[in-house]
Amino acid sequence: MKSHNSSGLHAWHSILKGRDVLLKGARWRVGCGEAISIWNDAWLPSLEHPQIRSNIVPGFEDGKVSDLINPFTRQWDLNLVHGLLSPEEAVLVISIPLSGTPVEDKIIWPFTPSGNYYVKSGSKFLANLTSMLAPTGNPQ
Template sequence: MVKMDFSEHWIKLLMLCVKTVSYSILINRSKTTIFFNKATCEETKNHIKTALGVPEIVQYERVFKLRFFPDCSILEATNSTSGSHAWRSILKGRDVLLQGARWRVGSGESISVWNDAWLLSLDHPKILSQVVPGFEDAKVSNLINPISRRWEVDLIRGLFPPEEAEVILSIPLSNLPMKDKCPKIAEVWDDIQGFEFRQLLNFQSFKDLVAFVHTKVKNLELMAMVMWTVWHRRNQIKVSSQDFPASQVLPQAKQALTDFKHLNASLPPQQDASGNPLARTHWSPPPRDCFKVNFDGASFSDLGKAGLGVVIRDCNGRVVASLLE
C-alpha cells in the first residue's frame, strides 16, 4: 500500500481493521463499496468509510443469495451475465478456494460424485473416470448403504475402475449419518510439521490415529493441544461475538502447551491424606456387552447459557455415540 502511494492515515485505519475484523472491499472508482464483518464496531466502520469516502454494503449475503443462488450454496453458484463486478470477483475467489478444498464424507447427500473433490488423494481428489450414463446427478450418498452405513462395494466396483474403487472404499464412514463438511481449518494442520500424513492415510478409529501419532510423528502433546484449541475456538465463536482467526489456533496451542509444561514442572507431586503419592486416574473400558457414558458440562453465568458434552463407548473403547448441546 505504501508503494501504491496510499496515505499513511488510510493505511493505519486499514491495518487496524485487518487485525481486529474481517472485511471485503471493491475498488472501482465511483462504484467502490465496502462490506464489514458483523463483529466490526460502528466507530471503526465510520472511520474507514469516512477515510475512503465509500458507502457500506448492507445485507450483503441476502442480496447476493436471493439474486444469484437462492436454491443452493455459494459453492454451487454459477456465473450470471447480469452479475456485477463484485459478484464476479466473489466467484473468482470461490474458485481459487475450491482448488485446495476437500469434502469430508458424512451422509454424502451434499457431495456430487463426479464434480466435487472428495477422494483422499493429493494428486486426484476428483473422480477421473467417465460419467456413467444414468448416474450423471449421483451423490456420494447413493454409494452408501443407508442402513448399515457401509459402502455399496459391488456398486462401486461396477461403476469405477479398480484404482478409483479402492480409493473410495478406503474412505472411513461414520456409524451415524453426519453432515458433509468442507474443512475450513485445514491450514492449521498444514502448518504442523509431520502431519502431512493426514491427506494420505485413513484410520478406523481415533485410537488408531493417536497410536500412529505417538509412535511415528511423536508429537502427540501438540496434537492434543491443537484439538483443544480448535474446540475452544468453536465455542468462542458460538457463544460470543469475539473474532478468533484460524491462523491463531496453532500459535495459541503452542503457547498453551508451553505454559502447561512449565506449570506441571513447578508443581509438587499430589499426595493423599497419608502423604502417599496419588495414583494417576486412567479411563478403562466397560465390561463386555456394556457401554460407558462419560459427560462434562460448563456454564456461562455472564451469558446465561450452559453446555453439555456426552460420549458413549463400547467395551473396545470405540465411540458409538456422542452429543453436544
C-alpha cells in the first residue's frame, strides 16, 4: 500500500511534467499583441518554428507584437514587419488575422482544434518531439 506521502509526491511530479509539456507546446494567439514579446514568446503560426529567429534589432529589444500593429487601422505595419523579420517570418506574421477591435492575447494549445490542452494531445506532442530530437542513422 502506498503511503500518502509517496502518492502526493507522484502527483506533484505529474503536475510538473504536465507544466513542462505545456511550456514546450503552448502558443500565443495574437489579439492586441500587448502581452506578447516579439523575440521571446512562441506566437508564429508554425508548429516547427513558433518563435522569431531573426536577430533582435537594436531599439526593439523589448518590442511587443502590438508594436507591429498599426493602432489606427488595426492591420499589420508591413514596413515594420518586413524591416525587422526574415521574409519567411514576415509571411507568417502577415498571415495572422487581426481583429478590428482590441482583443486580449490568449495562450492556446495548437495541437487540438479547440485550442484546449488534453493529456492525450500532450503525450502525442511529447512523442513527436522526442522522435524529432532523436539522432538519425544506425548506431554501429
